[in-house]
Amino acid sequence: MHLIQQILFLICAGVAIYIFSKSVVRIRRNINLGRDEDISDNKPQRWRNMVLLALGQKKMFKKPIPAFLHLAVYAGFIIINIEILEIFLDGILGKHRLFAPMLGMLYPFLIGFFEVLAVLVLVACLVFLIRRNVLHVRRLWMGELNGWPKTDANLILITEVILMTLFLTMNSCDLVLQSRNVEHYTVTNAFWITSHFTPIFSGLSSGTLVAIERSCWWLHILGVFAFLNYLPYSKHLHILLAFPNAYYGRLIPQGEMKNMPEIQNEVLYMMEPDKAPAADAAQEHKRFGAKDVQDLSWKNLLDAYSCTECGRCTASCPANMTGKLLSPRKIMMDTRDRMEAVGKNIDKNGTWQDDSKSLVHDYISVEELRACTSCQACVEACPVSINPLDIIMQLRRYLIMEESNAPQEWNLMSSNIENNMAPWKFSPDDRDAWVNA
Amino acid sequence: MSVAVRSMAEYAASGETPEVLFWVGCAGSFDQRAQRITRAFAQILNKVGVKFAILGKEEACTGDPARRSGNEFLFQMMAYNNIHTLNGYGVKKIVTACPHCFNILKNEYPALGGNYEVIHHTTFLQQLINEGRVRLKDGGAFKGKKITYHDSCYLGRGNNIYDAPREVLEAMDVELVEMKRCRTNGMCCGAGGAQMFKEEEKGTTRVNFERAEQALETGANIIAANCPFCTTMLTDGVKNKEQEDNVKVMDIAEMVAQSLAE
Numbered sequence: 093m094h095l096i097q098q099i100l101f102l103i104c105a106g107v108a109i110y111i112f113s114k115s116v117v118r119i120r121r122n123i124n125l126g127r128d129e130d131i132s133d134n135k136p137q138r139w140r141n142m143v144l145l146a147l148g149q150k151k152m153f154k155k156p157i158p159a160f161l162h163l164a165v166y167a168g169f170i171i172i173n174i175e176i177l178e179i180f181l182d183g184i185l186g187k188h189r190l191f192a193p194m195l196g197m198l199y200p201f202l203i204g205f206f207e208v209l210a211v212l213v214l215v216a217c218l219v220f221l222i223r224r225n226v227l228h229v230r231r232l233w234m235g236e237l238n239g240w241p242k243t244d245a246n247l248i249l250i251t252e253v254i255l256m257t258l259f260l261t262m263n264s265c266d267l268v269l270q271s272r273n274v275e276h277y278t279v280t281n282a283f284w285i286t287s288h289f290t291p292i293f294s295g296l297s298s299g300t301l302v303a304i305e306r307s308c309w310w311l312h313i314l315g316v317f318a319f320l321n322y323l324p325y326s327k328h329l330h331i332l333l334a335f336p337n338a339y340y341g342r343l344i345p346q347g348e349m350k351n352m353p354e355i356q357n358e359v360l361y362m363m364e365p366d367k368a369p370a371a372d373a374a375q376e377h378k379r380f381g382a383k384d385v386q387d388l389s390w391k392n393l394l395d396a397y398s399c400t401e402c403g404r405c406t407a408s409c410p411a412n413m414t415g416k417l418l419s420p421r422k423i424m425m426d427t428r429d430r431m432e433a434v435g436k437n438i439d440k441n442g443t444w445q446d447d448s449k450s451l452v453h454d455y456i457s458v459e460e461l462r463a464c465t466s467c468q469a470c471v472e473a474c475p476v477s478i479n480p481l482d483i484i485m486q487l488r489r490y491l492i493m494e495e496s497n498a499p500q501e502w503n504l505m506s507s508n509i510e511n512n513m514a515p516w517k518f519s520p521d522d523r524d525a526w527v528n529a
Numbered sequence: 530m531s532v533a534v535r536s537m538a539e540y541a542a543s544g545e546t547p548e549v550l551f552w553v554g555c556a557g558s559f560d561q562r563a564q565r566i567t568r569a570f571a572q573i574l575n576k577v578g579v580k581f582a583i584l585g586k587e588e589a590c591t592g593d594p595a596r597r598s599g600n601e602f603l604f605q606m607m608a609y610n611n612i613h614t615l616n617g618y619g620v621k622k623i624v625t626a627c628p629h630c631f632n633i634l635k636n637e638y639p640a641l642g643g644n645y646e647v648i649h650h651t652t653f654l655q656q657l658i659n660e661g662r663v664r665l666k667d668g669g670a671f672k673g674k675k676i677t678y679h680d681s682c683y684l685g686r687g688n689n690i691y692d693a694p695r696e697v698l699e700a701m702d703v704e705l706v707e708m709k710r711c712r713t714n715g716m717c718c719g720a721g722g723a724q725m726f727k728e729e730e731k732g733t734t735r736v737n738f739e740r741a742e743q744a745l746e747t748g749a750n751i752i753a754a755n756c757p758f759c760t761t762m763l764t765d766g767v768k769n770k771e772q773e774d775n776v777k778v779m780d781i782a783e784m785v786a787q788s789l790a791e
């Protein structure tokens with residue numbers, strides 16, 4: 093019996109890890125669809141940011157209540173994984189509560205602590221479900237989340253609730269079995285939470301209890317394997333990617349826009365032709381700005397995979413607050429959707445085959461892009477160091493420089509700047525007229 | 530009333546070097562409302578004896594609205610010419626009364642060969658006050674007045690400058706009341722990203738209307754700003770609520786100019 097369980101467990105674990113590693117390879121490939129960007133400066137600051145922003149969830153604490161609940165789920169998730177380690181080793185070795193004899197008195201204390209966390213996670217997930225589905229907190233109930241995004245969020249919360257219930261049921265049954273000295277059930281001291289639930293189960297026969305305990309154990313660990321392989325298709329990928337994303341986050345002032353050296357050089361060669369390289373050294377034309385995900389940098393694409401769809405960016409976006417179409421969260425979700433569509437296209441055809449679609453126009457409309465005031469509120473708000481503004485600006489550059497797609501007023505503004513050195517139609521000779529006004 | 534101002538060319542001709550270059554910017558040069566801010570700031574500098582110069586007719590748009598609308602070519606041309614002018618005069622230190630000019634000169638010109646110490650006028654005023662060069666009247670015009678402060682995006686989030694302007698306000702003994710959205714969470718006035726130069730997209734309201742309402746909610750009589758574009762946007766927003774007789778939008782430099790000790 094034990095041997096069969098052991099073999100089954102090894103097969104499940106092997107399959108789960110294999111499928112997950114395929115996902116990792118796919119995600120890596122998709123992120124690398126983006127252009128190169130060298131982000132290797134200032135390592136100490138980057139490590140600090142990772143600890144503060146990803147591990148410490150610093151930005152979450154701008155909203156204390158969701159921050160606390162989220163911290164409970166997150167701490168629960170991480171710490172209960174230590175328990176998963178035991179479950180995992182038990183599964184491989186065909187043991188039960190492997191760590192109990194090694195840890196002695198500490199063991200029931202630890203498990204008790206896990207149980208407290210499990211209860212916290214359970215409560216937090218229930219509150220989250222209520223906030224989403226009953227209270228309809230605006231940023232969690234906007235139209236752009238209809239369909240999969242809402243299902244995704246609810247699925248994961250319900251899964252967490254189920255996993256925690258299984259964990260607590262398993263321990264309760266275990267305690268009853270221990271008290272009956274059933275073979276294989278290592279005797280430990282009572283666990284803090286589940287010792288109060290034992291009366292619920294004490295009327296059942298030992299055979300039934302073993303069946304329940306074993307089912308919970310199996311469902312729990314299978315649930316964990318399923319969760320692992322669900323992550324790559326979910327906004328919950330941020331559990332993993334928040335860390336690299338915080339590390340590679342921007343260190344320069346938020347107000348600074350990235351330079352385009354290729355255009356800087358073109359202007360230089362125009363002004364000082366003697367500096368221009370010989371004609372044959374001219375490089376192939378790289379598209380100005382970004383039309384599609386391949387034109388963005390890999391960091392933009394890592395951003396898209398890291399997005400938690402929490403909508404903090406959108407809730408602070410002045411354009412969105414005043415009813416414009418623009419939503420920085422949607423920019424990130426569209427970028428991820430497009431990147432995955434491009435990835436699927438490559439998987440299917442071996443190489444990228446033009447599907448006559450692009451991120452601009454087919455996913456993100458010109459109207460959305462136009463509404464951005466470059467206020468950086470979205471960048472500031474994002475708890476996982478995402479920069480929607482950087483993507484918006486690259487798409488705008490493409491629209492203007494490759495499609496000459498600008499509203500009439502901007503064309504006027506540009507020609508004024510070019511001819512009158514100011515965005516309005518004033519004579520440059522009057523530039524110092526204020527002195528005598 | 531004219532202000533005594535010398536241009537960089539005049540300084541160069543007389544072989545003198547100014548302490549600082551005052552980058553006036555397009556709004557400060559041409560917009561009638563913003564010209565008042567420019568003059569107020571120049572008057573302060575004159576009054577306390579800061580030797581400053583302007584570029585005058587040689588100044589040109591930094592290229593900020595061009596760059597943020599997506600027109601990198603035009604930005605690079607403007608930047609090339611401006612850097613040529615600035616480096617030609619050997620400019621070391623620049624003060625500007627516009628956070629957009631401040632941000633682009635400070636953060637984006639260095640990559641193109643323009644390296645200067647750039648400082649926003651509110652920080653400059655704070656330093657002058659701290660150094661005792663700017664002396665304010667006891668019981669000045671704004672003492673005890675209820676005033677709210679609007680963080681501009683490019684001074685606040687863009688460059689993390691939140692305290693200097695507030696310290697200047699405090700030096701005038703105002704009663705500072707914060708809006709619900711302030712500092713890192715401050716809301717845009719709606720002008721940035723070249724929005725100033727085009728109609729807003731379709732929506733339920735305008736960004737400046739929304740922000741002005743937030744400012745009016747504080748019950749302040751003066752909305753203090755640090756940017757000529759914010760000043761215009763918020764003034765329009767206050768007018769939209771027909772509160773222009775009760776609530777004034779003022780640049781911090783204008784407030785300081787009215788509070789200088791004799």
Ligand code: SF4
Nearest residue numbers: 409464465467468470
């Ligand atoms: S930078 Fe643009 S997208 Fe981001 S919050 Fe401001 S207006 Fe919205």
Ligand code: SF4
Nearest residue numbers: 399400402403405474
């Ligand atoms: S970009 Fe950041 S703030 Fe916006 S939804 Fe994604 S994770 Fe949340």
